[in-house]
Amino acid sequence: MPALLRLLLSLLLAAAAAPLAAVQAQPFRGYSYLLDCGGAAPTTDRRGLPWVPDDLYVSAGESLKLLDQGLLDPALSTRRVFPHSPSAKFCYEFPVDRKRRYLLRPTFFYGTYPPSSPPPVFDMIVDGTFWTAVNTTDDSLTGSASYYEGVFGASGRNMSFCLGVNPNYTDSGPFINALQVIQLHDSVYNATNFTNSAMGLIARTKFGSSGDAEKYPGDSFDRYWQPFLDSKHAVSSTHNVTSADFWNLPPPGVFNTALVAEQDAPLVLQWPPIHLQNDSYYVALYFADTLTENSRTFNVYINDYLFYEGLTVTSAGLSVFATQWILSGLTRVILTHVSGLPPLINAGEVFGLFPLGGYTFARDARALENIKRSLQNIPDDWNGDPCMPHGYAWSGVTCDKGLKPRVISL
Ligand SMILES: *[C@@H]1O[C@H](CO)[C@@H](O)[C@H](O)[C@H]1NC(C)=O
Ligand SMILES: *[C@@H]1O[C@H](CO)[C@@H](O)[C@H](O)[C@H]1NC(C)=O
Ligand SMILES: *[C@@H]1O[C@H](CO)[C@@H](O)[C@H](O)[C@H]1NC(C)=O
Ligand SMILES: *[C@@H]1O[C@H](CO)[C@@H](O)[C@H](O)[C@H]1NC(C)=O
Ligand SMILES: *[C@@H]1O[C@H](CO)[C@@H](O)[C@H](O)[C@H]1NC(C)=O
Ligand SMILES: *[C@@H]1O[C@H](CO)[C@@H](O)[C@H](O)[C@H]1NC(C)=O
Ligand SMILES: *[C@@H]1O[C@H](CO)[C@@H](O)[C@H](O)[C@H]1NC(C)=O
Numbered sequence: 264m265p266a267l268l269r270l271l272l273s274l275l276l277a278a279a280a281a282p283l284a285a286v287q288a289q290p291f292r293g294y295s296y297l298l299d300c301g302g303a304a305p306t307t308d309r310r311g312l313p314w315v316p317d318d319l320y321v322s323a324g325e326s327l328k329l330l331d332q333g334l335l336d337p338a339l340s341t342r343r344v345f346p347h348s349p350s351a352k353f354c355y356e357f358p359v360d361r362k363r364r365y366l367l368r369p370t371f372f373y374g375t376y377p378p379s380s381p382p383p384v385f386d387m388i389v390d391g392t393f394w395t396a397v398n399t400t401d402d403s404l405t406g407s408a409s410y411y412e413g414v415f416g417a418s419g420r421n422m423s424f425c426l427g428v429n430p431n432y433t434d435s436g437p438f439i440n441a442l443q444v445i446q447l448h449d450s451v452y453n454a455t456n457f458t459n460s461a462m463g464l465i466a467r468t469k470f471g472s473s474g475d476a477e478k479y480p481g482d483s484f485d486r487y488w489q490p491f492l493d494s495k496h497a498v499s500s501t502h503n504v505t506s507a508d509f510w511n512l513p514p515p516g517v518f519n520t521a522l523v524a525e526q527d528a529p530l531v532l533q534w535p536p537i538h539l540q541n542d543s544y545y546v547a548l549y550f551a552d553t554l555t556e557n558s559r560t561f562n563v564y565i566n567d568y569l570f571y572e573g574l575t576v577t578s579a580g581l582s583v584f585a586t587q588w589i590l591s592g593l594t595r596v597i598l599t600h601v602s603g604l605p606p607l608i609n610a611g612e613v614f615g616l617f618p619l620g621g622y623t624f625a626r627d628a629r630a631l632e633n634i635k636r637s638l639q640n641i642p643d644d645w646n647g648d649p650c651m652p653h654g655y656a657w658s659g660v661t662c663d664k665g666l667k668p669r670v671i672s673l
Contacts, residue, residue: 290479293446294359300439301326301341310479314338317442323353323643327438329374339372339408342440346643349430352388352655354647355442357424359417363446364457366484367415367424370441371399372408385437386427389415391651392620395463396429397437408440412464412487414447414614416457418622423647427655445484451511454586455545455616462545462614466535469610471497471520482514488610496522496530498607500553502578510582511547517610518551518580524605530598535613541591542615546570548596549610551580559603566595573601580609587616623650623662627670631660634673 298317306314324345345353373382387394402409426437472490479485504518524530563571598606631649650662662668
């Protein structure tokens with residue numbers, strides 16, 4: 264399991280005078296959800312994105328208002344807090360298109376806390392698959408929210424996103440402030456086989472920029488492209504790039520800046536800026552010449568291994584990617600000159616890959632759904648997959664340990 268980086272989301276300071284962007288009813292295509300967890304009424308954020316309360320999609324938990332109101336993005340100012348029931352998972356369920364894949368971005372903001380009671384640590388689960396543990400301790404200390412991002416293929420009519428009360432490290436109930444679920448275009452990350460794996464974001468970066476992260480509406484799926492400045496090498500583009508036919512549909516804005524090598528020297532980047540576990544990763548890099556009607560050719564190395572030889576980058580731009588590239592420890596991306604002007608790079612993404620966990624034997628899952636429908640008082644953790652992941656079966660249900668687990672007792 265690759266280490267999954269917690270990315271910082273700096274709190275949006277609610278500048279009282281900032282005008283609201285025009286409200287847009289349908290910003291994303293298909294099945295997409297912007298859930299304000301614990302919220303009481305629909306709100307619109309400063310980008311004009313409409314958020315709705317989460318109670319239509321979840322049955323457990325209670326709403327809690329944060330004390331430091333006024334400082335927060337409206338979607339973060341409340342959270343839903345789930346009971347502390349060891350080994351229970353509490354699930355959101357939302358209708359999806361089973362042939363498509365989805366970006367999931369849960370956001371957690373605990374607020375200030377006394378040193379004696381740090382925020383709870385808990386697990387995230389999508390359908391039957393363990394995703395990663397949520398630990399907001401360090402971010403809370405710096406007053407930041409924590410977000411995680413994953414890409415998952417749908418496998419049924421509903422997708423479930425759950426918080427698991429891991430008995431090994433939690434002594435209070437899990438919580439969540441916001442959950443985004445955005446349907447991706449079929450061509451985005453389509454080289455990964457989502458029937459047997461999923462991806463967890465490690466870094467998504469626009470190079471040579473010091474401004475704000477690039478998000479919606481620049482990025483049609485509200486992916487966050489974080490700035491990465493190295494002022495010695497930063498340049499701005501002299502033209503606009505149309506990226507509508509690029510693999511993965513990067514937002515055109517990431518091509519406004521780049522990092523460029525000095526004459527006769529390679530460009531060496533330490534990126535992503537964290538230690539990675541020895542594992543295979545999805546790596547995509549994006550390039551466009553910053554001058555009009557120009558092109559340059561260079562080699563791309565990642566940690567001394569040739570990633571792409573003789574890459575010719577034109578003003579129109581292109582992306583290159585590897586679906587399974589072994590990385591370990593700190594990563595260096597090195598661009599070496601072949602011909603034309605010095606090499607440059609505009610943007611990049613790295614994801615960890617992890618295998619799907621499987622699902623309860625379908626007939627048993629259907630039988631449990633029928634039992635659930637006949638019950639008056641449904642246990643509040645009876646959502647999501649009944650048996651999976653192992654250790655997180657519905658309360659009162661015992662399952663075997665098979666690949667498609669069967670229910671043994673009830
Ligand atoms: C699918 O999700 C919706 C919305 O949360 C829920 O009302 C419905 O019961 C779910 N269907 C199943 C079979 O779980
Ligand atoms: C808790 O720790 C034990 C022992 O390390 C492990 O077997 C078990 O899977 C863990 N439980 C969860 C839910 O991660
Ligand atoms: C959560 O993170 C904090 C700070 O990095 C660390 O001290 C703590 O051990 C972590 N908790 C768990 C359960 O991993
Ligand atoms: C992925 O999408 C690209 C761009 O639309 C397309 O050219 C390619 O054939 C697709 N690949 C797969 C494996 O579906
Ligand atoms: C994806 O993986 C599944 C299960 O391993 C396999 O049956 C299928 O052929 C794979 N699809 C592609 C396009 O490789
Ligand atoms: C690029 O597009 C922006 C916004 O549409 C426009 O303001 C700018 O003038 C364009 N730049 C060039 C060099 O065409
Ligand atoms: C990473 O793992 C692979 C295969 O498991 C192994 O061959 C390689 O030596 C490992 N690399 C490092 C740096 O540990």
